Amino acid sequence: MKTDGDPKIVSPSTIRKASRLGQFSGPTSGLALGKAQANLVILPHEAAFEFLVFCQRNPKPCPIIDVTDPGDPEPKQTAKGADIRTDLPLYRVYKKGQLVDEPSDILNYWRDDLVAFLIGCSFTFEHAMLSAGLPLRHHAESRNVPMYITNIQCTPSGRFSGPMVVSMRPMPAKKAVQAVEVTARYPRAHGAPIHWGDPTVIGVENLGKPNFGAPTPLTSQDVPM
Amino acid sequence: MKTDGDPKIVSPSTIRKASRLGQFSGPTSGLALGKAQANLVILPHEAAFEFLVFCQRNPKPCPIIDVTDPGDPEPKQTAKGADIRTDLPLYRVYKKGQLVDEPSDILNYWRDDLVAFLIGCSFTFEHAMLSAGLPLRHHAESRNVPMYITNIQCTPSGRFSGPMVVSMRPMPAKKAVQAVEVTARYPRAHGAPIHWGDPTVIGVENLGKPNFGAPTPLTSQDVPM
Numbered sequence: 001m002k003t004d005g006d007p008k009i010v011s012p013s014t015i016r017k018a019s020r021l022g023q024f025s026g027p028t029s030g031l032a033l034g035k036a037q038a039n040l041v042i043l044p045h046e047a048a049f050e051f052l053v054f055c056q057r058n059p060k061p062c063p064i065i066d067v068t069d070p071g072d073p074e075p076k077q078t079a080k081g082a083d084i085r086t087d088l089p090l091y092r093v094y095k096k097g098q099l100v101d102e103p104s105d106i107l108n109y110w111r112d113d114l115v116a117f118l119i120g121c122s123f124t125f126e127h128a129m130l131s132a133g134l135p136l137r138h139h140a141e142s143r144n145v146p147m148y149i150t151n152i153q154c155t156p157s158g159r160f161s162g163p164m165v166v167s168m169r170p171m172p173a174k175k176a177v178q179a180v181e182v183t184a185r186y187p188r189a190h191g192a193p194i195h196w197g198d199p200t201v202i203g204v205e206n207l208g209k210p211n212f213g214a215p216t217p218l219t220s221q222d223v224p225m
Numbered sequence: 226m227k228t229d230g231d232p233k234i235v236s237p238s239t240i241r242k243a244s245r246l247g248q249f250s251g252p253t254s255g256l257a258l259g260k261a262q263a264n265l266v267i268l269p270h271e272a273a274f275e276f277l278v279f280c281q282r283n284p285k286p287c288p289i290i291d292v293t294d295p296g297d298p299e300p301k302q303t304a305k306g307a308d309i310r311t312d313l314p315l316y317r318v319y320k321k322g323q324l325v326d327e328p329s330d331i332l333n334y335w336r337d338d339l340v341a342f343l344i345g346c347s348f349t350f351e352h353a354m355l356s357a358g359l360p361l362r363h364h365a366e367s368r369n370v371p372m373y374i375t376n377i378q379c380t381p382s383g384r385f386s387g388p389m390v391v392s393m394r395p396m397p398a399k400k401a402v403q404a405v406e407v408t409a410r411y412p413r414a415h416g417a418p419i420h421w422g423d424p425t426v427i428g429v430e431n432l433g434k435p436n437f438g439a440p441t442p443l444t445s446q447d448v449p450m
Contacts, residue, residue: 049274049340052281053292057302067278069383077282077380115274155302158294 050158124189146210151203275383349414371435376428
């Protein structure tokens with residue numbers, strides 16, 4: 001990606017443009033610090049109400065940032081001029097629950113009945129964590145955060161249900177309370193942690209084997225959070 | 226309404242039961258202090274997604290407390306065992322924008338495709354205002370709060386659009402900042418005021434003529450808020 005300076009402070013529109021031109025396809029942790037980051041879910045209109053109610057019932061894992069009008073690829077409320085079909089680094093296309101494609105744009109998949117949901121992402125509060133002097137071990141390792149399926153069931157809505165997934169950032173024990181305070185200020189980016197301390201309490205048995213992302217080693221002073 | 230003590234602290238389930246039995250049909254300001262109050266909107270499933278997106282885009286006037294599954298009259302997330310068709314003091318039925326009925330229950334109107342939305346209500350933070358020593362002039366007058374149509378346009382979603390409506394509580398000028406602080410802690414009950422001071426700034430020309438509710442006189446120390 002061509003940047004106009006430090007990639008950590010490169011603007012969201014620069015990242016979107018680089019993604020649109022096929023010049024960037026990586027994870028966005030550590031980019032555009034200080035700006036809201038989001039996850040993308042696209043569904044047919046037929047399933048959109050059920051899913052939006054699922055998000056309303058589970059605001060901790062699924063804080064809604066923006067919802068597009070059916071068929072409109074522009075997230076007008078949050079990123080005027082952006083195109084949801086081309087401006088993300090990479091997409092995953094699922095059919096009947098199976099991953100069928102991982103394209104760099106979804107122009108060929110777009111339909112007039114599709115609705116896009118932008119859901120808050122914990123990358124958003126990493127800037128505030130760094131500013132507060134809280135370490136981000138996955139930045140030092142240049143890896144994506146590890147993510148785990150917990151034993152906490154979300155409140156279902158129609159066909160949508162399932163366990164909560166959490167990301168984990170190792171934190172020095174003496175800074176853990178401060179990390180709760182800083183992240184709690186970002187409820188639309190998941191906010192404060194679900195838990196810190198013993199991961200088995202939320203059903204995570206092996207921190208070394210995340211369900212998604214890359215494992216992040218803990219130092220002897222760290223607690224998982 | 227038969228109450229088990231002071232009506233101000235009567236429980237929500239007692240108010241729902243009295244409404245169900247036809248023993249109560251008044252406004253609920255000042256009742257069940259300390260509990261969340263809500264407004265009710267019921268729409269066919271066909272319009273439910275558009276309306277929920279309207280609420281997502283306008284969280285200040287339309288903070289969502291609960292959404293029922295289509296056809297289910299029980300607001301399971303917030304009031305287990307309640308029946309949305311009978312447990313409110315009074316209903317208004319609209320057809321093509323026209324008020325056609327004002328029944329005490331809607332059992333005859335209920336359909337399998339109806340979705341109920343509970344939307345946060347400013348009555349919720351009145352308990353906190355009283356506890357903080359902030360006056361509620363409409364309580365003293367035993368009236369509903371006055372409400373006004375402003376010149377602030379909501380962000381549309383499909384067929385749903387229109388200006389924001391505000392309630393007004395006269396507040397001693399020296400307590401106005403404190404009133405902002407107290408109400409700001411209740412974002413799901415509209416939170417802090419949209420404005421205080423000169424009502425013409427938000428398009429309200431005559432405080433004596435509210436669009437809904439009853440006018441509330443200001444003392445010489447009060448500002449409209």
